[in-house]
Amino acid sequence: MKLKPLIFSILILFAVCAEAKPPKLTAHTTYKKSEEILKGHVSCKEMTPEIARRTLKNFLNELDPTKTYLLASEVEKWTEPSEELVDKIIQNYKKERFELYEKIYQVMVGAIHRRNDLEEKIKGLLSPESAKNIDFKAVKWAQNERELEERLLALRALQLETADKLEVDSKEQFMQRLSKRRSSREEEVIQGGKKKLQNKQMFAYFLKSLCGGLDNHTVYFTPQEANQFMVQVQQRLFGIGAQLRDDLTGFTLVRLLDGGPALRDGKLKAGDKIIAVDHEPVVGMDIVEAVSLIRGPKGTAVNLTILRETGEKFDTEVVRDEIVLKETRFETAKLPYGNGVIAHIRLFSFYQDSTASAATDIKEAIEAIKKEDNLQGVILDLRGNAGGILPTAVAVTGLFIQKGVVVSIKDSGGNIQHLRNFSSDVSWDGPLLVLTNKGSASAAEIVAQTLQDYGRAILVGDPYTWGKGSYQTFTLEAGNIHKVNPQGEYKVTRGLYYTVSGKSPQLTGTKVDVEVPGSLTELEIGESFAKFPLENDEISPNFVDNLYDIHPFHRRKMMRLYSKNRQEYVDLYGSYLPALKKNSSLRIEQNKNYQNFLKELRKEEFDPETAERYGQNDLQLEESLNIMKDLILMLQAG
Incomplete structure (x- = not known):
């Protein structure tokens, strides 16, 4: 099933928010950064004709992803460029000249003005009934203004339909928010009509387009995006600890986070509206810009002008602090079984900072459960876990195995480095299930596949995971979140990783032992659906580890520390798998709710975002729990 819910195809394409200022890029710095990215990439080392074509195509899509601005006649010479044009692009690139991209950019500026004229023209027109048949991800460039006008009407109809699906209070306010986002995105391109600023923004789009032409995981970040990326990786930020909603007349505090300064001070409450930050009005400002004003270094103060629902208006000063988003890091639950419990540990990312990490948090959670209850089994839930910090993934794996290779990294030169677990302190050596889905990627696949490799x-x-077996390096280090390069940052794919069996999950994903369908099972997502994925690869297994990748000077000393309590392959569960599969299949077949759920999965309009749980039950987890119960009984029976 293809992922085509209206929420995905319409809203997300317009959810890219503008930033106040473009990165401080010039032709020279853009060329220099481009060369750094190319030289660091695992396979694409120079600007070839193929990379030039990809970059040009990506540039058009960066400017007009929904194809609701540019016309076919305006882009036809660039969508299928001649060899002569490609050669000219490469030669100009080597001379640090980007005239062609400047020309395309100016065409887009004109297209934005035309789009705004058309929006005014169609304000009072009725929306077509056939709009739902349009897939804006597959649509081609409009042939003329009339076709573009019809497309905008269809887009509006889909947006209104989405408003119905989301059950928003006011369709008018919903449409105003979308219009505001569109205007912000357009202003990002127009930059107040200032050519110098437009060129800087153009260079940012060029770098994004170049990176996107190398592979799916090489990415250029503007300074603002780099900060946001670090928040996602570490699940921590510095600010007041509040979730905001754009209400057009200000930003409403929807929720105050536990332990955050906004809640701690007691001066603010949910429902309050921020109308100015440090006496600068934020009404009409994009929410990303407003949030960037509110965030700042720990210990600094920010002045907020608040409008309360009662009509009271006042200023309050909040001292910024570190906010750890614990609810998006991990969660645990104890599920009663027999004379003990089964632990369900849901890990959303492999995080690590100066105060905590995924490994230490899980270890402490397991120890706490063991102290209070008779722990009989652990379900490590990595669904939707897109990865994180690689050494943290190694440490998490080490909670369940003794010493040994966890993951091997091979760079573009064929050099192999092993990352090992050096601790024999196993937190849990009993029955263990790892629950994954098609959204489990990168570090999550390392942990799952390594634990599977060792038995x-x-x-x-789901039958298999995402399939991201490549590793990237990021130019911004974790400790420098407030030292972002004003020219932007990037992460670049440098090689592949392999688990101890020598297999890489790249492209193919990690195959599960027992298939239990979930909300992502039927979706066409994963590395195999990326534009330019790297191929799968294998190296020799590393169950026998002689530390050959370590310098001889250190090898002997490390071998003394490493030689005892090594993790070997153990076939703990192989004899039970046929029965576990059969029992699970029968339960799913006989579960009417599950069968109805599977029918919904196969529908074209199925939306996983709103249907992660069906009938209020997490059916995938429930069945995993049943499998664990079966396994415990089988192990006890011998």
């Missing part, structure tokens, strides 16, 4: 865990869930 230490049974994998359950």
